[in-house]
Amino acid sequence: NAGVTQTPKFRVLKTGQSMTLLCAQDMNHEYMYWYRQDPGMGLRLIHYSVGEGTTAKGEVPDGYNVSRLKKQNFLLGLESAAPSQTSVYFCASSQGDRAYYGYTFGSGTRLTVV
Amino acid sequence: AQTVTQSQPEMSVQEAETVTLSCTYDTSENNYYLFWYKQPPSRQMILVIRQEAYKQQNATENRFSVNFQKAAKSFSLKISDSQLGDTAMYFCASVNSGGSNYKLTFGKGTLLTVNP
Numbered sequence: 001n002a003g004v005t006q007t008p009k010f011r012v013l014k015t016g017q018s019m020t021l022l023c024a025q026d027m028n029h030e031y032m033y034w035y036r037q038d039p040g041m042g043l044r045l046i047h048y049s050v051g052e053g054t055t056a057k058g059e060v061p062d063g064y065n066v067s068r069l070k071k072q073n074f075l076l077g078l079e080s081a082a083p084s085q086t087s088v089y090f091c092a093s094s095q096g097d098r099a100y101y102g103y104t105f106g107s108g109t110r111l112t113v114v
Numbered sequence: 115a116q117t118v119t120q121s122q123p124e125m126s127v128q129e130a131e132t133v134t135l136s137c138t139y140d141t142s143e144n145n146y147y148l149f150w151y152k153q154p155p156s157r158q159m160i161l162v163i164r165q166e167a168y169k170q171q172n173a174t175e176n177r178f179s180v181n182f183q184k185a186a187k188s189f190s191l192k193i194s195d196s197q198l199g200d201t202a203m204y205f206c207a208s209v210n211s212g213g214s215n216y217k218l219t220f221g222k223g224t225l226l227t228v229n230p
Contacts, residue, residue, distance in 0.1 A: 031216055040123065042205060042222040050215055058217070090159065092218075099209060099216035100147045100166070105159035 002026050006091050006106035013081045013113045021076040021109050023091030031094045032074040033103070034058075034066065036087040043090060049074055081113045116141045118206050120221035127196045128229050134181075135191045135224045137206030145211045148182070148189045149218070153203040162204070165189065167211075196228045 004025045013019055023032065030051050035043040035058075045058030049068040063085060065077045074093075078085060088110050092103035117140045127133035139148065150162040165173045165182050172180050177197075181190045193200055206221040 033217070035220075040222055042118075042120075043218075043220040045217060045219075048215060048217060056215070088157065092159075094216055096216070097211070099218070100164075100211060102149055102151075102161040102164060103159075103218060108157045 004104050004106040006109050010110050017081050018079050023074040025093040029093035029095045033092045034076045035090045038087050083113045086113045116208050116219040118219050118221040120206055120224050122224045124225045126227040132194045137189045139187050139208050143210040147209050149207045150191045151205045198228050201228045
């Protein structure tokens with residue numbers, strides 16, 4: 001009963017480096033989401049997906065790309081990391097209107113860009 | 115677009131006392147759902163309580179209850195008999211029903227500290 005698994009849990013990047021955050025869920029959920037959490041800002045939606053092969057922009061998409069090639073995986077990419085992308089990143093998933101009972105969240109990835 | 119506002123960045127309460135966290139929201143939809151999430155130092159997001167907008171009865175879950183005022187667009191969380199383990203960041207969130215993406219909108223959070 002893994003639920004939503006995020007890898008890695010921690011990462012330090014240098015400015016300009018690239019990386020990919022992986023989110024994997026084993027609940028056969030259609031919907032997946034990437035949020036970032038910053039002090040005093042709450043959680044803000046970066047990108048989301050309503051099904052395999054689909055992606056859409058959220059509130060703060062600039063500087064990020066995503067892919068959902070397989071239903072169970074949702075990847076968040078940073079092509080050229082900037083210090084402003086230092087944050088805690090959360091992945092979440094839901095199954096249609098089961099979202100009205102709340103999301104299933106991963107445990108987060110703390111990313112520091114120096 | 116939905117907005118969720120939490121006006122109290124930080125609060126503190128003595129163990130065993132009662133505390134209320136405030137949340138207001140704005141939506142043009144008639145039907146929606148509201149949530150309170152707890153985030154302890156472990157960083158895990160834990161659903162505390164949820165409320166369906168078309169239900170007038172306030173939701174309760176053990177020591178946690180809400181005061182849902184639909185006309186005022188207010189959704190406060192009351193924690194009774196506060197315990198040290200309630201120390202956490204609390205987020206209010208909303209989602210409109212009837213949409214196609216089920217996006218949750220979060221407030222900025224309230225850091226609650228329970229003092230012994």
